[in-house]
Amino acid sequence: MAKISACVITKNEAKNIQRCLQSVKNIVNEIIVVDTGSDDATVSIAERFGAKIFHYQWDNDFAAARNYALTQAKGAWIIFLDADEYITAETIKNVRPVIDKIHSNRKVDAIRCQMNNLEGIDGLLRSSNPSIRIFRNSPVIRYKGRVHEAIYKCGKPVNLINVTNQLIVIYHTGYTNKTIIEKIRRNTVILEAEVKSGVVRDLTYCYLSDGCWRNGQYEKSIEYAKKAIKQLARLSSELDYKPYVFLISSMTHLKTYSEEEVIANCNEAIERFPHHPEIWLFQGLYYRSIGRCEQALTSLLKAIETNACYSDFNRNNDFHALSPDAYLNVAQIYEMKNQSAQAFDCYTKVLQREKYNQNAFNGLVSIIRKQDPAEVIYFLNTLYNIAAEGDIRFLVTNLSHLKVKKVLDYYQQILLDKFGDNKLNGLVLLMNCKFENVFPVLADSFRKHGNYDMELLAVVSLLIGRRPDSMDLLGPQMKTSFRKIITAYFQIDSDIQLTDDDFPLFCDLVREMIYLASQQQMETLLQLGKNFFSDDAYTQISTILMQQRFFDYAVDMILNYINRASLEAKQLSLLYCDAGYCCYKLKDFAGASKYFSQALEFGYNRHYIFDFLEWSYQQCPDEAIKEKLMALKELYSNRNG
Structure with missing residues (x-):
């Protein structure tokens, strides 16, 4: 039976190291931990697992630190994990049998298995990729690369076998939406230093294109992507498709490349990688950006379909983390097509992965807001946890903005009963009381605390309650623009003039009143926009109305603008x-x-x-x-x- 050494390099990994070492402790003969300067409990936790601790002066070179760990290992085989990685409990039992089976075959240097990247600990799947974490302990097998380091044998790629069918699965929890940008920026700096010193490895240009793309440096990303495509055309790599993603997406963002050029790159990518969902996704996003909505829908649905049956073990697949974007765009196109049922399903899929996605929530509620409140509540409770304060606050906040009264009442009561939040919710009060009754409460709150939200809602209740005589209750700190708008709305002073300085507050009133006011009241407010503000304001007002899906008001505003302006x-x-x-x-x-x-x-x-x-x-x-x-x-x- 071959002896196995587990190796880990660490720095301040106290929250991760126990899970990592726990996953392998029962199948390895020794644990080597090389610490590069922790000042937390990393080392003491590792010692509890009987790890041999070595200290290494960090020199911005991941390969050097890993190779130092290899020199300390005595086993015939190495399991080299990052501290934020662990082998799943379901598959750890398969590691030693696989090693023992191939140990005598000297033609095999390493085992490549599946890495699943999670959105944090116990989070959703972000991506998957083949990864070499198990290999022979040999002085001629070493890591190369200051960052994105990889295993080589005598400077050449190792001979490996693939372990597929989920036989060995490693979870990686270190790449989250919050940390990935920082890590990629760090890696890009190291890679650029390598290039300046004349070191260009197989994936250097691919990783540089990725770093520039995520940092919004799209021209540089395109430059590196083109180099990467040429470089990887002659190699077998799990990332050979990826430069096309950076290329197409960067061209989409820049909007300076011809349609023919971008589509030519899309076609080339699909010809080479017809079964990769990311290629179809970014083609779909490009089509959406140039107004080819039906073609975008076809490509986006193809991305979803190919991901559902994706089985290429030899290539990465980051579609899982990108799927909310795919489903959101599909939902929005279905909504544009007046296919509400399909849009509803896709908005739901977005929220099942990203429950706080604002656009998806607004789109979903716009479809179901007129349904029976009990049915709406029942459905929302399948997406949100009523025992979680964050979920309840999200629902109350967004249902308040969307003025979904009875559904909002339900969640507002939970916020009060379960979490003791008895703070004045102006919108809840506004929707549950007569406007003339709620105005004094809102005005009093504003006078005491000077809160803009309370002032805005007080003005809304004053306008809808038809109580211009109550304006003075807001006190001297009331914004001049609100006073002018109220005066103009009720035609108190025929000489009053609204200016563009008053326009931002006017827009806030439009957003708040649109679900609460009568048709006549809304038309009166919008007439102020037509009478007083500059022509450019029309576009902004109509955009607000379209976003809120009040298309009758929007088209009236647009046509009025066309008729009056040059x-x-x-x-x-x-x-x-x-x-x-x-x-x-x-x-x-x-x-x-x-x-x-x-x-x-x-x-x-x-x-x-x-x-x-x-x-x-x-x-x-x-x-x-x-x-x-x-x-x-x-x-x-x-x-x-």
Whole structure:
């Protein structure tokens, strides 16, 4: 039976080292821990496991530290784990039988098994990759690379066998959303120093492209990605697909590369890696960015499909961490297509992984807000834990903003009963009391504490409760802009003039009143926007209305802007497209056809509009309008080649 040494290098790993050593202690003959300067309990914890402790002066070189550990090991085989890694309890029993089976075969130097990267301890799966953590103890087998170090035998890749079918699985908990950027920046600095000294390894350009991409240095990322693609074309690597991800995504962010060039790179990537979900994902995100929504949907669904049956052990797969982005985009496109059931399913999948995703939550609630409150609560309770204060606060905060009254009452009561939070929630009060009754309470809170949220809600209750005479109850600290807006709203002073300085507070009032005010009250408020603010304000107000899915108010604001302003063709094309979209969402397909036609005439992105023309055709019950929609698409298809 071959003897096994477990090796770990550490620095301040007290929260991780016990789990790591516990996972291997029963199958190894010795534990070697090389500490590079811990000032926490790392060393004392390792000593409790009987580890042999060695101290190493850190010199910014991971390979050197690992190789020092190897010189201390006496076993015939090495299990070399990072402190934030551990072999799963279900598969640790397979390690020694695998080693014993191949020990006598001198042609095999190492065992490559699956690494699952988790979002923190016991977190969700972020990614998976093949990894060499088990290899022979030999003086000619050593690590190379100051960072992203890898095992080599006499300077060449080791001969290895793959252990697939989940026979040996290692969990890595060190890469979380909070730590990954910091670690990659650290690694990029070391890699750049290597390149300056003339050291370029097989994956150097790939890792540099990754670092620049995550740091928003997209041109540099593209430069390194192109070098990496050439370099990895002649090699077998678990990351050979990845430079295409950085290349396509960086081009998408920059928006300066031609559609032909980006799509050519997408096609090349898919030709080489047709079964990798990340390639399909980033192609889909690119298509979405240029307004090809239907093509984006096809690619994004293909990404989800290929991930579900992905079985390439030899390549990394980071789609798991990216899946919320995939599902969110799919949900938003389905919502654009008026396919609410499909959008609901995809918003749910986002929240199942990222329960505090604001966009997904808002999208989901917009679909179900009018359903029976008991059904909504039952469903939300499948996503959120009512015993967790963070979950309840998230629900109360967001349901407050979205004004979902009875559902909000339920969670607000839990916040009070379970967590003793009896702080004044202005929105809950506003939605549960008559406006004229709640105003004095909100005004009193504002006078005592000077809280802007209370002032805003007090003004909302004053406007909706039709009590301009109560304005003085807010006291002298009331913002001048609010006083002016109230005066204009109730036409108290015909000489009052609102200016662009008042506009930010006006927008806040629009957001708060839109779910609470009557149609007449909302129209009165929006009329102030039409009467007083500069033309640029129209776009901002209509955007708020569209985001809140009040398309009737939005299209009115847009058309008013078009009729009163002197606009350039580019501005008109965007406004007419928004007007067409609002009509489409209101199922006014005649209006959609009219305004989309004008948007196309002024040069708007035809790909984007063509999708809406097709979707309108599919949903429109009027044959005459359907003919107009298809004729319009055909006309501009021919005109633009």
